[in-house]
Amino acid sequence: MDTLRQKLSLLPDKPGVYLMKNASGQIIYIGKAKILKNRVRSYFTGLHDGKTQKMIGEIADLEIIITDSEVEALVLECNLIKERNPKYNILLRDDKSYPYLLLTEETHPRILVTRQVKNGRGKYFGPYPNATAAREAARLLNRLFPFRKCRQLPHRPCLYFHLGQCLGPCQEDIGPEAYEAMRKEVTKFLKGGQEKIIQHLEEKMLAAAEALQFERAQEYRDLIADLKHLSEKQNMTLTDFVDRDVLGYATTTDQICIQIFYLRQGKLLARDSFVFPYYADPEESFISFVVQFYTEHLLLPQEILLPSCDISALERLFPVAIPKRGQRRDLVDLASTNAKTILHDEVALETHRLNQVQEAVDYLAQVLAIPEASRIEAFDISNTAGTHPVAGMVQFLNGKPNRTGYRKFRIQAPHVDDTAAMRQVIERRYRRLLAEGNPLPNLILVDGGKGQIRAALEGLNSLSLALPVAGMVKDERHRTAGLLNSSGHTLPLPKSSPAFHLLERIQDEVHRFAITFHRQQRAKSMALSALDGIPGVGIKRRQLLLRHFNSIEEIRNASLTEFLAAGLPQNAATAVLKYFQVEATPASNPEPNWED
Numbered sequence: 001m002d003t004l005r006q007k008l009s010l011l012p013d014k015p016g017v018y019l020m021k022n023a024s025g026q027i028i029y030i031g032k033a034k035i036l037k038n039r040v041r042s043y044f045t046g047l048h049d050g051k052t053q054k055m056i057g058e059i060a061d062l063e064i065i066i067t068d069s070e071v072e073a074l075v076l077e078c079n080l081i082k083e084r085n086p087k088y089n090i091l092l093r094d095d096k097s098y099p100y101l102l103l104t105e106e107t108h109p110r111i112l113v114t115r116q117v118k119n120g121r122g123k124y125f126g127p128y129p130n131a132t133a134a135r136e137a138a139r140l141l142n143r144l145f146p147f148r149k150c151r152q153l154p155h156r157p158c159l160y161f162h163l164g165q166c167l168g169p170c171q172e173d174i175g176p177e178a179y180e181a182m183r184k185e186v187t188k189f190l191k192g193g194q195e196k197i198i199q200h201l202e203e204k205m206l207a208a209a210e211a212l213q214f215e216r217a218q219e220y221r222d223l224i225a226d227l228k229h230l231s232e233k234q235n236m237t238l239t240d241f242v243d244r245d246v247l248g249y250a251t252t253t254d255q256i257c258i259q260i261f262y263l264r265q266g267k268l269l270a271r272d273s274f275v276f277p278y279y280a281d282p283e284e285s286f287i288s289f290v291v292q293f294y295t296e297h298l299l300l301p302q303e304i305l306l307p308s309c310d311i312s313a314l315e316r317l318f319p320v321a322i323p324k325r326g327q328r329r330d331l332v333d334l335a336s337t338n339a340k341t342i343l344h345d346e347v348a349l350e351t352h353r354l355n356q357v358q359e360a361v362d363y364l365a366q367v368l369a370i371p372e373a374s375r376i377e378a379f380d381i382s383n384t385a386g387t388h389p390v391a392g393m394v395q396f397l398n399g400k401p402n403r404t405g406y407r408k409f410r411i412q413a414p415h416v417d418d419t420a421a422m423r424q425v426i427e428r429r430y431r432r433l434l435a436e437g438n439p440l441p442n443l444i445l446v447d448g449g450k451g452q453i454r455a456a457l458e459g460l461n462s463l464s465l466a467l468p469v470a471g472m473v474k475d476e477r478h479r480t481a482g483l484l485n486s487s488g489h490t491l492p493l494p495k496s497s498p499a500f501h502l503l504e505r506i507q508d509e510v511h512r513f514a515i516t517f518h519r520q521q522r523a524k525s526m527a528l529s530a531l532d533g534i535p536g537v538g539i540k541r542r543q544l545l546l547r548h549f550n551s552i553e554e555i556r557n558a559s560l561t562e563f564l565a566a567g568l569p570q571n572a573a574t575a576v577l578k579y580f581q582v583e584a585t586p587a588s589n590p591e592p593n594w595e596d
Helices: 001-009 036-044 050-059 069-085 131-144 177-190 195-209 216-231 282-295 325-369 416-435 450-461 499-531 539-546 552-557 560-563 570-584
Strands: 016-021 027-033 061-066 098-104 109-112 124-125 243-253 255-264 266-276 303-305 377-385 385-396 409-410 442-449 469-474 480-484
Touching: 001 325, 016 036, 016 069, 016 499, 027 036, 027 050, 027 570, 050 325, 061 560, 069 266, 069 282, 069 450, 098 177, 109 131, 131 177, 131 216, 131 409, 195 216, 195 469, 243 282, 243 325, 255 282, 255 325, 266 499, 282 469, 303 325, 325 442, 377 416, 377 499, 385 499, 409 416, 409 499, 416 450, 416 469, 442 450, 450 469, 469 499, 560 570
Parallel strands: 243 303, 377 442, 442 469
Antiparallel strands: 016 027, 016 061, 098 109, 098 124, 243 255, 255 266, 377 385, 385 409, 469 480
């Protein structure tokens, strides 16, 4: 929750899309905002209805994508909802999509409003988030340009021909050259050349108002407003059906963030961001990333758009390009803007996390009255009713897990209780560290109370070591409850403090690590026992079978050739095959199923 609050404080006052995630990292809601800072923060302030409150209760993290305008955010929101199907999005999750204007490639072309984009039908313009404006634009263009209006050519001229809004291909032959000039005018209009038409309509609106034709003036006013909406710039979808990746990057003195937009069939459907340290020139690091990233791709997009850099080497490997202007350049700039925002947020969040972790480590050292707690090793014992006892140890350096320092222990003596197992593990661990001359921890944590603390101290005393030991105790719900010092006294540790959260994380991690190892050992033992009783197959050959096959079921269904390939000699392979054949054969005289 602290991370989420920190992200909320870093939200920009720009338009964009926000993706709400639950604790599992699953996207549960996607929305758009004119000002991200105001919209996203509004979820966490004030009162909300039950449905919204339920969604807010599941939010554990969020991501944002900055756009150039609210219209772009709206289009991107639609694309992402259709791609991700978030749990709490309903309105835009159906089969609808934003409309396009289509200038068909028929012998006698038409201007249509369509929501289905297909190759070969003609030239598309859009998409247009304002469907009313798209329909009004099509109506206006059909009034201004005499394209065909009928689906099929009638046998006699229709009303549009008599109004001068159709060339009348049903009456006379119209060649393609008659439509060419109109095609160019329509293309110019829909690519942003609406100024002259809007100016003409404004003159008509004023003239109608002066003539007291207010309804006609209102119609012109609404048409002008729709055309202005129509001309709003948006870059989130291109209509060239090209699969392309768009990359941008941003750097600090030691970190680089690379943002990738994935456009498929012209639509921005997903994105990735990568943040990592760099040690060479930023541009060289970026180019190195591109090579490594796309070398692993089996299928490359048709086009990879990059910001300004030296692509002389890349051009030989991948379909890269550096756009100079237009929508493609805008997308590259947008990717770079998002990379810069993500990098800024990552640096701020990392600084915040480091400060909190250091505060937690310092506080633990303070309450335990030890010089420092920069190297912590935590232990937990796991078993099932005393069977398959194991132990796990996790290592935290400066408050962060160091997984290369994790260790697993099989409890060597049978029928030992948890405290005896803890003493054995502590003694084995630190006897080895002393023998190898490796550094000792500043603090040892055991999962348990006074008995486990006493066992750990006994193990250390046998080695003549004096290391701080503390116990992590749990409540009746098996959750972290507090910390006991080596004397068994409860230490003051507020549950809202960073130190308590660090302790909670360590205890959860060592428990997870130990119980996972225990389950592996138990499953392996059960698998081995399933192979007991096979003549000529001892423990080593049973282990050989389990290493070669993934499960007992695979062994049961294997052939003689497969057993030989696993490394078994002929007689042992035959014995295993016969063993499972007999097991699979039903009894010839089964017992009757008596019922009282």
